[in-house]
Amino acid sequence: MTSAHLATGVLSGYPPTGPGTGRYDELYDAAGAVRPQWEPVVDRLDELGAAGMRRIDSRVGELVEDDDITYNILTGDDPNAQTSSTARWRLDALPMVIDPDEWDRLARGLAQRSLLLDAVLRDFYGPQRTVREQVVPPEVLFAHPGFLRRAVGVRPPGTRSLFLHGADVGRVADGSFAVFADRTQAPSGVGYALADRRVMARAVPVMFRAVAPRSLLVFAQNLRLALLEAAPAGAEKPTIVVLSPGSASETAFDQVSLASSLGASLVQASDLTMRSGGLYMRSLGRMKRVDVVLRRVDAEYSDPLDLRADSRLGVPGLVELMTRGAVGVVNTLGSGLLENPVLHAYL
Structure with a gap:
């Protein structure tokens, strides 16, 4: 699989970071090819398309809400007397994949x-x-x-x-x-x-x-x-x-x-x-x-x-x-x- 393969997929707007830019690209290697650990993810993204990814993102949000995954925003400097407001946990539908x-x-x-x-x-x-x-x-x-x-x-x-x-x-x-x-x-x-x-x-x-x-x-x-x-x-x-x-x-x-x-x-x-x-x-x-x-x-x-x-x-x-x-x-x-x-x- 190469970056050319992605040009028609859901990641077509994703710009590969070439050598000499001073940045590391998680998805592409220096030659512009998809890193091996990402290939199963990219294949699935191509199958889903943009609309499919939006559905998954919505599904993740629903599951987070169903499981009541939250974090609290605290106010006040004294741990004995802090008050909090509840916020919904945010989880990216696209995983981070490491070799x-x-x-x-x-x-x-x-x-x-x-x-x-x-x-x-x-x-x-x-x-x-x-x-x-x-x-x-x-x-x-x-x-x-x-x-x-x-x-x-x-x-x-x-x-x-x-x-x-x-x-x-x-x-x-x-x-x-x-x-x-x-x-x-x-x-x-x-x-x-x-x-x-x-x-x-x-x-x-x-x-x-x-x-x-x-x-x-x-x-x-x-x-x-x-x-x-x-x-x-x-x-x-x-x-x-x-x-x-x-x-x-x-x-x-x-x-x-x-x-x-x-x-x-x-x-x-x-x-x-x-x-x-x-x-x-x-x-x-x-x-x-x-x-x-x-x-x-x-x-x-x-x-x-x-x-x-x-x-x-x-x-x-x-x-x-x-x-x-x-x-x-x-x-x-x-x-x-x-x-x-x-x-x-x-x-």
Whole structure:
């Protein structure tokens, strides 16, 4: 297939980006041919035509509405008292297709970056060798609002300090990928990705089967297993909860979708209490021990006793329980420090 083939199709108005323009073209290669991973999509687009694509776009919108996929637009600077208005999620009917080998290289690079950030986080809240040996200036650590002194010395759950890591990734002119920002405080998006995949499988089943994307369910299963491993020693059947700021949260749907996929309870601070040396959740009129908390509340608001006294989103005594190893909290408190863009110069 070549670009000439597309001239009579639905993409006839799409201008190939030739070599020397300083831009990377996702669809066409430097010779003007359609990249192999896009061929099943282009074939289907040619069959559908412009009218067919409009029908699919409308179908995607209907499915998004049927599944009530939303995000909230927040107003106000105080997380304790923000108000929100609901907006419908927008999902492009045309998928983004990446070559499998290229995706594997990207995945290896991101995994390497996550391991490096994990080591940096362990050092920042542990021996601080990077600062003492002048690898990183002290102000990068101590002057950043994400640094929580109370988290120094708190043992992270499981084998990693950085449990979830999101990255803003984009192409540069030569087609390679670059990370523009790291999301380590309480990364969101997994729930949306799972919901988006369900919508696309129903809206464009033929194209979906032709592209044969890798399953996201494997990721959800591995995430649940990793959460179970973050439970305190001795927990036979660990209970996992997703701690949410509430329905006014910007990504409230994402939190609901994620909790459902993990088979976990979605809770707010008012559902949890510290007693008998552990964290407990009110469930069906009784108290149930909680072993692992997937945190979607910003770290500084997670405990009004040890952190922000004005927080209404956190659980009193949570930091103490973490310090004693009585509950696993991920991402661990203080992980937002890694979002400091100045760190990019030293990684």
